[in-house]
Amino acid sequence: MTPTLAEFCDAARAFLDANAERAFAGEFIWGIGSDEITVYAEKSAADEQAAVRAAQQWRAKMWESGFGWITGPLAYGGRGLDPEYERIYLDLEAGYQVPSQTMFGSSLGVVAPTILAHGSEWLKDQYLARLHRGDVLACQLLSEPEAGSDLASLSTRATADGDEWVINGQKVWSSRAHFSDIGLLLARTDFEAPKHQGITAFIYPLDTPGTDVRPLRQMTGGAEFNEVFFDGARISDRYRVGDVNAGWSVFRTSLQSERASIGSRGAGYGGSGLAGLAAPQKVVQLAQQFGLADDPVVRQDLARLYTGYRLVEWNANRRPPLAPAATKYGTARHMNWAASMIARLLGPRICADTGEWGTYAWKQLLLGACAIRIGGGTDEVMKNGVGEAVLGLPKEPR
Numbered sequence: 001m002t003p004t005l006a007e008f009c010d011a012a013r014a015f016l017d018a019n020a021e022r023a024f025a026g027e028f029i030w031g032i033g034s035d036e037i038t039v040y041a042e043k044s045a046a047d048e049q050a051a052v053r054a055a056q057q058w059r060a061k062m063w064e065s066g067f068g069w070i071t072g073p074l075a076y077g078g079r080g081l082d083p084e085y086e087r088i089y090l091d092l093e094a095g096y097q098v099p100s101q102t103m104f105g106s107s108l109g110v111v112a113p114t115i116l117a118h119g120s121e122w123l124k125d126q127y128l129a130r131l132h133r134g135d136v137l138a139c140q141l142l143s144e145p146e147a148g149s150d151l152a153s154l155s156t157r158a159t160a161d162g163d164e165w166v167i168n169g170q171k172v173w174s175s176r177a178h179f180s181d182i183g184l185l186l187a188r189t190d191f192e193a194p195k196h197q198g199i200t201a202f203i204y205p206l207d208t209p210g211t212d213v214r215p216l217r218q219m220t221g222g223a224e225f226n227e228v229f230f231d232g233a234r235i236s237d238r239y240r241v242g243d244v245n246a247g248w249s250v251f252r253t254s255l256q257s258e259r260a261s262i263g264s265r266g267a268g269y270g271g272s273g274l275a276g277l278a279a280p281q282k283v284v285q286l287a288q289q290f291g292l293a294d295d296p297v298v299r300q301d302l303a304r305l306y307t308g309y310r311l312v313e314w315n316a317n318r319r320p321p322l323a324p325a326a327t328k329y330g331t332a333r334h335m336n337w338a339a340s341m342i343a344r345l346l347g348p349r350i351c352a353d354t355g356e357w358g359t360y361a362w363k364q365l366l367l368g369a370c371a372i373r374i375g376g377g378t379d380e381v382m383k384n385g386v387g388e389a390v391l392g393l394p395k396e397p398r
C-alpha cells in the first residue's frame with residue numbers, strides 16, 4: 001500500500017535516527033570544525049577505498065529499509081513512489097551525517113536510468129537493484145582523445161564475433177573507472193554509416209581481460225579520472241544496450257540524465273549540494289573576517305552569491321524539471337562565479353597557505369569549479385542546447 005507523505009516522512013526519520021548522527025544544525029561559525037572544501041577528491045588510495053566502502057554500507061542500509069530506490073519500478077526492486085517522496089527523503093537526510101555519495105554519480109545519475117530505459121530484461125535484472133544497493137559501481141566510457149563535445153566522432157571499435165563483441169580502442173576522462181565494476185561504453189560498430197548511426201552501446205564489465213585502466217592526476221591533486229584501453233577485450237552480446245547501431249539514442253538518454261543530475265539533488269551530485277560548498281553564510285563570515293563586509297562592491301557580490309545559490313536550489317526542486325542543459329549550465333555558471341568571487345575576497349591567501357583556518361582550503365573550489373563547466377558537456381555546448389531546444393533559435397551549422 002502506498003504510504004501517505006506523513007507516514008513516509010515518519011518512517012524516513014525513524015530510519016535516519018536509528019542509523020546516523022544528526023548533522024550540526026546550528027549556524028556556521030567561522031573557525032569551528034573542518035574547513036575542508038571538496039569538489040573533486042584529493043585522497044590517497046586507502047582513504048578512497050575506505051570512503052567507497054562507507055558509502056556502499058550506507059546505501060545497503062538505505063536499500064534494506066526501502067529508501068534505496070524510492071522512485072524505481074516495483075518490478076526491479078524500487079518503491080514505485082512519486083518524486084515528491086524522494087525530495088522529502090533527501091531533505092531529511094541532509095540533516096544527518098551520512099557518508100558522501102558522490103561516487104554513485106554515474107551509477108545512479110546516468111547508468112541506471114539508461115539501463116532502465118533501453119536495457120534488456122537480463123541487464124535490468126542483473127544490474128538495477130545492485131546499482132541502487134551500491135553493490136555495483138558504474139562509470140561512463142564515452143569520451144576519447146579525438147571525441148569530446150563531438151562524441152559521435154568516436155573510434156573505439158566493437159567487432160561482432162559469434163555472440164561476442166571484440167573491443168579495441170581507448171577512452172579518456174573516465175571518472176572513477178579505477179574503482180568501478182562496469183561502464184557504459186559507446187563503440188563504433190559500423191564505420192561506413194553516417195557517424196551518429198554506426199555506434200552501439202554496451203554495459204562493459206571492467207574486469208574483462210584486455211582492459212587496462214590508468215589513472216590521470218588532475219590539478220586538484222587527486223586522480224579521479226582515467227584512461228581506459230581495450231585490447232581485443234571480449235564481451236557477450238548480452239551486454240549490448242539497445243539495438244546494434246542505435247547507440248546514439250541510448251546515449252541521448254544517458255546524457256539528459258547526467259545533465260539533469262548535475263543540477264539536481266540526487267545521489268552523487270546534488271546541485272544544491274554543490275552550491276552549498278559556497279553557502280552564503282560561510283562567505284559572509286569570510287568577508288567579515290577580513291573586514292570587507294561593509295565594502296559596497298563586496299556587498300553587491302554577496303547579494304549576487306545569495307541569488308545564484310537560491311536559483312540553483314530552486315531549479316533543483318522544479319517540477320516538471322527544467323531542461324537538463326539549462327540546469328547544468330546554471331549550476332556550473334554559479335559555481336565558477338562563486339569561486340572567482342571568493343578568490344577576490346581572499347587575495348593571495350588562496351594560493352599560498354598561511355595556515356589560517358578557512359582560507360587556503362578554498363583553493364579546492366577554485367581549482368575544481370572549472371571542471372563543472374566541462375564534465376557532462378561544456379558551457380558552450382549547453383548554451384547551444386538551450387538556444388536550440390528551449391528558445392527555438394536556428395540550429396548551429398553542422
Ligand SMILES: Cc1cc2nc3c(=O)[nH]c(=O)nc-3n(C[C@H](O)[C@H](O)[C@H](O)COP(=O)(O)OP(=O)(O)OC[C@H]3O[C@@H](n4cnc5c(N)ncnc54)[C@H](O)[C@@H]3O)c2cc1C
Pocket residue numbers: 106139140141142143144147148149150171172173174175176371372374375376377378379380381384
Ligand atoms: C569533471 C569531468 C568529468 C568527466 N567525466 C567523464 C566521464 O566519466 N566519462 C567520459 O567519457 N568523459 C568524461 N569527461 C569528459 C567530458 O565529457 C569532455 O571533456 C567534454 O565533453 C568536452 O570534450 P573535450 O574535452 O574533448 O573538449 P572539446 O570538445 O575539444 O572542446 C574544446 C572547446 O571547444 C568548445 N566547443 C566544442 N564544440 C563546440 C560547439 N559545437 N559550439 C561551441 N563551442 C564548442 C568547447 O566548449 C570547449 O571550450 C569528463 C570531463 C570532466 C571535466
